[in-house]
Amino acid sequence: MAKPKKTPRPKADTPKGFRDYFGAEVTQRAEMLRKIAAVYHRYGFDALESAAVETVEALGKFLPDVDRPNAGVFAWQEDAEGDKPGDWLALRYDLTAPLARVYAQHRNDLPTPYRRYAMGPVWRNEKPGPGRFRQFYQCDADTVGAPSVAADAEICAMLCDCLEEVGIPRGDYVVRVNNRKVLDGVMEVAGLSGEDKAAKRGIVLRAVDKLDRLGVEGVRALLGEGRKDESGDFAAGAGLSAEQADVVMGFLTSKERARAKTLDDLRNAAKREDGLLASWIATELDYHEEPWKLIEERFNAGRYAGLLVLEELSKLVGDSLVGNQGIDELEMITALLDAQGYGPDRIVIDPSVVRGLGYYTGPVFEAELTFEITDEKGRPRNFGSVAGGGRYDDLVKRFTGQEVPATGISIGVDRLLAALHAKGRMQQTEAGPVVVTVMDKARMADYQAMVAELRQAGIRAEVYLGNPKNFGNQLKYADKRGSPVAVIAGGDEFDKGVVQIKDLILGAKIAESATLEEWKDRPSQYEVPRDQMVAKVREILDAHR
Amino acid sequence: MAKPKKTPRPKADTPKGFRDYFGAEVTQRAEMLRKIAAVYHRYGFDALESAAVETVEALGKFLPDVDRPNAGVFAWQEDAEGDKPGDWLALRYDLTAPLARVYAQHRNDLPTPYRRYAMGPVWRNEKPGPGRFRQFYQCDADTVGAPSVAADAEICAMLCDCLEEVGIPRGDYVVRVNNRKVLDGVMEVAGLSGEDKAAKRGIVLRAVDKLDRLGVEGVRALLGEGRKDESGDFAAGAGLSAEQADVVMGFLTSKERARAKTLDDLRNAAKREDGLLASWIATELDYHEEPWKLIEERFNAGRYAGLLVLEELSKLVGDSLVGNQGIDELEMITALLDAQGYGPDRIVIDPSVVRGLGYYTGPVFEAELTFEITDEKGRPRNFGSVAGGGRYDDLVKRFTGQEVPATGISIGVDRLLAALHAKGRMQQTEAGPVVVTVMDKARMADYQAMVAELRQAGIRAEVYLGNPKNFGNQLKYADKRGSPVAVIAGGDEFDKGVVQIKDLILGAKIAESATLEEWKDRPSQYEVPRDQMVAKVREILDAHR
Incomplete structure (x- = not known):
């Protein structure tokens, strides 16, 4: 009794070695990149954003292995145009190879020396491991066309400023x-x-x-x-x-x-x-x-x-x-x-800093965090390197035949974030929004007006948009969202011109530890006139800050 | 007399349909994305960043054409593992398909409704045209799991707030x-x-x-x-x-x-x-x-x-x-x-908004700029659409078999930036750094100290790192960098404990229009004691603000 085969549903999975980043993971990284960019900018470095895709020819590093141009990179061949076979394209594996291509391509329009910074994802076609992904961020600054060690010194000073700016103290x-x-x-x-x-x-x-x-x-x-x-x-x-x-x-x-x-x-x-x-x-x-x-x-x-x-x-x-x-x-x-x-x-001058010296031609640098953290097995260990770089004078030569001196740094933002988390200097999650609950579906316009007022006061807020029938589900939702405050208003409240404001953080604390008596004595819910809603919410938020 | 063939130099070119973004192009877009993210966040939307790479299976849209899974997308096949053929991977072509995959994959951990925003590049394997690139930014917000039109209304309000936040007035x-x-x-x-x-x-x-x-x-x-x-x-x-x-x-x-x-x-x-x-x-x-x-x-x-x-x-x-x-x-x-x-x-309710209705299942929205701009041929025209979206209730179903209601918006940040430029509401370039020139190479440490002082005062500054022999080249460099001020100090200045500070913006104005007499009367260069360098530079910068 053969049944006709259905097309199986697609699997909802990231490809192997890739992952999704949620909430604070995204915003904290964005904030760190913004701070580092501000330091780079203050040092006179200009932003550059090249595409994720380069020709394999321009990337270069992998060319020797002509039969397998995609070893180490994600590569594919463009469709042929007539008799002309398509170019091989690839995702960039770092931000330095694209810089060499950009400088060679635009050198007549760019100032010399050219100080540029770049930040964004890069891709490696490697076997993924624990904590090792095939897409990750780099955050680089390089000076092209400055032969003097003053350029290297500047990079080292800038690296110090960056680390202090993102919260690693001297x-x-x-x-x-x-x-x-x-x-x-x-x-x-x-x-x-x-x-x-x-x-x-x-x-x-x-x-x-x-x-x-x-x-x-x-x-x-x-x-x-x-x-x-x-x-x-x-x-x-x-x-x-x-x-x-x-x-x-x-x-x-x-x-x-x-x-x-x-x-x-x-x-x-x-x-x-x-x-x-x-x-x-x-x-x-x-x-x-x-x-x-x-x-x-x-x-x-x-x-x-x-x-x-x-x-x-x-x-x-x-x-x-x-x-x-x-x-x-x-x-x-x-x-x-x-x-x-x-x-x-x-x-510190340290001859044991090697950093795959083959690539570099002069000074090399490495930033190391010197504090101890506790690893996943509870053992103390030094956190180690979070940034590295040095002088490389041959990269542009591939394109132009002329040697162009260059020096630069790459900061590992994901490692830096991990370090700040390990030291407890960064929250794991961010504060959730104030949730305006829905007691009466027909009053949605009123709830929307409340939430609009809160937002206009700069308070992160949302109205509950799920099925409002079960009020318990709304409070569970607020809990999952990490909401500090819930606003509640039903028919009674609308009649009286008031709203109920529930302090969810205090409520959770009381629920954890209080006796019934204490519970009664320490209310975590307040009834306020409708026109004092914003003020009361702000008061509670400020108290928990 | 056959000569041995040399390997030809690689071409320094972006792949067809890709481009590089420099300086203000990058920072203005980053700033716009930051402002939009702040509005999304205020509405209770959480950040999500998925990888650029998805399985072709998860992306879905292109599956019918099994023989050519890369029509419209950039796709490639992973290496086989033993007998198992490698998966087909592809660059995401929008941010909605990955959202459907993420929601299906993580739905037990995510709140419902799930409000998320995402911003980043997407890739299309299409024939590029003028102003049409194969990598471009999207900046989306979507609510998954909310069947009510309150979710659609919220998206429309948020869209208005975003436009006003980035500088499009009501x-x-x-x-x-x-x-x-x-x-x-x-x-x-x-x-x-x-x-x-x-x-x-x-x-x-x-x-x-x-x-x-x-x-x-x-x-x-x-x-x-x-x-x-x-x-x-x-x-x-x-x-x-x-x-x-x-x-x-x-x-x-x-x-x-x-x-x-x-x-x-x-x-x-x-x-x-x-x-x-x-x-x-x-x-x-x-x-x-x-x-x-x-x-x-x-x-x-x-x-x-x-x-x-x-x-x-x-x-x-x-x-x-x-x-x-x-x-x-x-x-x-x-x-x-x-x-x-x-x-x-x-x-405004407008039945002529169609937006490829096939994809949508309910409300659709579109933001249009209503002011006129002058096109490249000097003709006035309406700027047109800068954002669009709507309700699509079938996307997650592919993975889970259950229909999940969803609605969202995508803001075209590059078009918005173009609009602000067209209206003259955004500078084409950003201010360059103060340039500390090098009169005496042996005094590099002193110049570095000057530039460090300026930066510590929050002033964007750099020391000239090219070959300092020709002073004219240093001023040309400062000009190319758009520098507002040059700091000059040679042996005389160091002996006297002073520095020369040159107002380059005023200098350029005088050079353009002044007579010789005026030139003499309106000095654009000032000698100040070394310890007043920062104060004088700041005074000039403030005057040009």
Whole structure:
């Protein structure tokens, strides 16, 4: 008895790796983007909004794999026009590749340097994981056409301002700065420069990038013969000699060494004189009554440690030209930032900041939140990185053949929102509207007039538009909406020219904890003349603010 | 002598039909969206942001054409997983289809009725034309799960508030309201109901939709035998009899007839008594000293004309049930809106509003700007429609099998922005930043400190980051940036502890028109002590505000 097949109903699902955002999730992100945009704008950056769709050709990154242009991106081919096959189009995977295309396309009309900011979703055709989605927001600022490290310093200062603007106070974050050129210098000293060593350098870079996860010993093993990973598989190493590995590890750990030495020096200097340190302390003494306290607690001995890091790096790069250039740039960046008031309590030189250095050509930066949060398993951990960027001088060249210097930053707004939530600095939900209930369907015009009055007074308000028969359902609805106040008026109230105003927040509190007596004594519902409705609602809203 | 082929450089172009938006284009749209969102929010609507990507299955509209699921949308197939072929994904083509999917997916967690707003880009895989792009913004608000026309009335009121909030004053717009059910009733009376007449009704609908373009005669021809279009091709008509066509045309032109009759009646009523009109005038007389003036000039005789339209429609639909239901709904909508203060100066019943009625099941609305603008050929024309919407009760049913009533609006923000520009109510460009020029590269830290001071005072400012050798280039840059002020300091200034502050707006004015004498008399450059830099810059900015 075969029945005719019905077309099955479509599944109401987001595609795998995508999600919907509701209410406060949307408005809080919008508000954060607005605040960051205001800072970018104040720094002279102009808004740019390119389309979500680019030609695969312009995006570039994925071109080498010609047979499968959609690896990593969402791509499709346009319909052919006559004999001409359609272009391959793709969703942008970041905001930097479109910037390079825009600058190349419009460079005659744009100012040079061109400071631009952009914010919006980007897409990655990757396997989604927990908390990892295939569409997410980026929020970037870049300066194109400015070769000077003053542009990099400006980006770092702006990054600090952005974090403070969205609610991360000074002391809760640090911007760590490194320079790709210093690593190049270190490679040179370790005898790893030259075309023929490119593969080896690649292994070194990947090993160095794993410091966080593998620790000093693990990275050291990967620089040498290799190591067994957790699954027991053997990962071949770069095969560096012990001396070569020492140089690279010295680079990676120079901040830690400088910090340890700083603390030693500070402790000793309290007892005896010391040239450099003494003069530096003298300067501090001019300004502060308790310089030691200040240095150790507030500045975390940062400026001195910064000098020591540069000293350490200087030893490591020897007379490598590019290495010394890198160190000079780091010195200039910190000096420029100091002059603007962005000192070592906010800006720290840290050679362990790697950020997939292959992409960058000069300074790199990373903003890290320094406070602890509790993870989903109840363990404390550092929140970690929320923004990163650096100098990349080759992106526009693909289009024009000319090298165009560029530097920029990308702020992870979703991670920043998560951080503010984790610290309890942001409400999970937003306040619901005042709900005008419907006791008498025939009086809908009166209810609409009430709600219009409330809105005109700037109060978020709505009339109940479901089936009004069951009044309990209306109060359940108000509860689900998170409404602070319900307005109630039936035949009696209209006759008397009054309305009932119910304080739902107080009502919920009483219901939770009060005895019957208290319930009677603490009314959460008030009868007021109709023309005092707005005033009474506002009074209740203000009381709960 | 074959040379090895080089990989050609990629073209720096947006894909066909896409474009980039710069500076004020981006910030003005963002600001408009923020204002509209604030109104939506005040009405109790919650934000929703779904992903740009949906399954083709969930989007639905395009399913019939199984072989070519990407007609009209940008679509692609996911990689297969083992034996399972990948899903077809697509970019959303509007914000309503995703809403239906979201409501069906999350209906147990969402309040009912669910009021939501959404704003963001949508994509259409169509042939682009002048001013017509394949990515554009929509800005929607919808109420799902509210069967009452109170929900439709609320949407109309909210639409008025949105327009006024973004800078379209009362009197410069009108929200026109119609009801699909009235047309259904008219079809019934014309003998065009029933499954077997569906094709005929389709031709009638398409003809009716062309009133603007073809005029009364053209539409009438299409209802009958057909007509020759401009190119000489013959378009077959619906083949209605003269009587049938009369009914449909009567529907379409009822607003014009009602308006003509209103003016006649008003003129006559000034001389003699008349039942209905007299009592209506009496009511108006209670409130206004000069009712006739008020009625004719300010209200455009709207309320009375509205009553007459309903009267006309009543005659047309006879005793058709659905037709009369439609008229009742229109009456209720206008009554509810009147009660909230949204009278016929803003809300007009207009049977010629069609809006692809096939999609809608009840009330439909359209916001039209009533002022004239000058088109690109210098001719005056009405700006026309900037928003539209209506009730659609079948969208969620696809997923759940249950009919869920819904009504909503979509505001065309790009058209609204164009209208404000056309009326000169919005600047084409935004003010550029104050530019701190670089006279001495070695003093970059000092320039950075200046610019930091300006920013901390809330002034948009930047330091020149290009090659500073040619000072003329720096002023050209400031000009290209639209900078109001340049700050200049070289060795002399630093020695004297002063800065030069150049008023670029005044400078440009003088350069345009002044004689040499005037030039000398009206300095546009000031020397001030370094610690008065911020105050002087602010003084100049305030003067140009």
